[in-house]
Amino acid sequence: MHTPNLNQLFGEIEDGVKYFELRAEPVRQEVLDGIFIEGWGYNGSIPGPTIIVNPGDEVCIKVYNELPEKTSIHWHGMDIPQKMDGAAQLQPSPTIEQGDFYEYRFKVVNPPGTHMYHTHLNTQVQQMMGLGGGFIIKDENDEVDYDYFLLLQEFAVEDLEHMTLEKGTYKVDAHSHDFNFYTINGKCFPATTPMKAEEGKDLRIRMGALGHSLHPMHVHGHQFTIENQDGNPLPETMKMKRNSVSLSSGETFEVKIHANNPGSWPFHCHTPHHMANNHTEGHGGMMTSIEYIEK
Known part of the structure; x- marks a missing residue:
């Protein structure tokens, strides 16, 4: 995994x-x-x-x-x-x-x-x-080719001037809802790690949300099938094919993607402010990617 x-x-x-x-x-x-x-x-x-x-x-x-x-x-x-x-x-x-x-x-x-x-x-x-x-x-006995887990969190970081990214160490204000850093597995894009896959293989992407906000997670260039919600396998009649799924605080989802479209494909929260680092311009925040491995 x-x-x-x-x-x-x-x-x-x-x-x-x-x-x-x-x-x-x-x-x-x-x-x-x-x-x-x-x-x-x-x-x-x-x-x-x-x-x-x-x-x-x-x-x-x-x-x-x-x-x-x-x-x-x-x-x-x-x-x-x-x-x-x-x-x-x-x-x-x-x-x-x-x-x-x-x-x-x-x-x-x-x-x-x-x-x-x-x-x-x-x-x-x-x-x-x-x-x-x-x-x-x-x-x-699970035989999925790639199995990834993404934990979604957000933080209100103090003392960093608005719309800047000056290097340093900053405190978290746990009482504030003015979130300015949105993380996947403790990292913001571009520091997040891509999910690697070979063409023709299957990926399971597990997601969990532990913060305050709703996170509509969206994949480019593919459709996925929702297989499991809150740790419970879904019956076949409920396994929807989607390209976005929204996680509220406390929810988990598992989706499966068939890698049939080679390239580099964003996988990210679709809330605009959640795709930025301290409100600066350019991609950031709760974003990673599916990266095809060249054979």
Whole structure:
């Protein structure tokens, strides 16, 4: 599976259990060449690494808290015991105090599909500081040629003069809705990584949205088939052929594209302001591409 710009965690198996570790901590993330944001992430990155599991796995995810406040993690879309769900203020699911850790343990009972994980404590701050990542249930017998995951986020970056791109390190204002950087896997175009494919092959593109805004994702030069929504496989009668799909906050989609039109093809959010970096001219923001590999 390919996850541009992202680390993957496959876990270490011991006595039939897959063990993972996540560390919630302040992160200095490079979103563009020479432009860094100071946010919060997991394992040194925004977003955090993508966790890969299989149906039926018993998992244990040890989460360390190195943030300046307590936190928790919610396993978004997963059918798990209440104590493991992470909505600490609404459930008997514990918070993780500063400097402490907690082990989330559950069995993967959901079918293959795309999910996410994110903080569920002081979410209006912690989630908008960057605390989230992908959680993918992978079919071991899946034979798709290319499998990509794109996590969509947005940030209100302080102290960078409007319509400029001066290199430096800037803080994130988690309380602001004046977003000026829109990222795919923690990067803005042109720093995003293209999705490579050979002609005649099939691509699965998984998408998840963790921010505040709606993101209509659009591909050029191709049609795709929507196969899965919110981690749930769609019946054949609902698998629509489209070239755009809109993701609200918390939604995931999986689409499949047959690579039958060689070239370099944009894949991007169609909201105009989301295709810019700090409102500057030229393409930027939540944009990547499908790039055909020359044989």
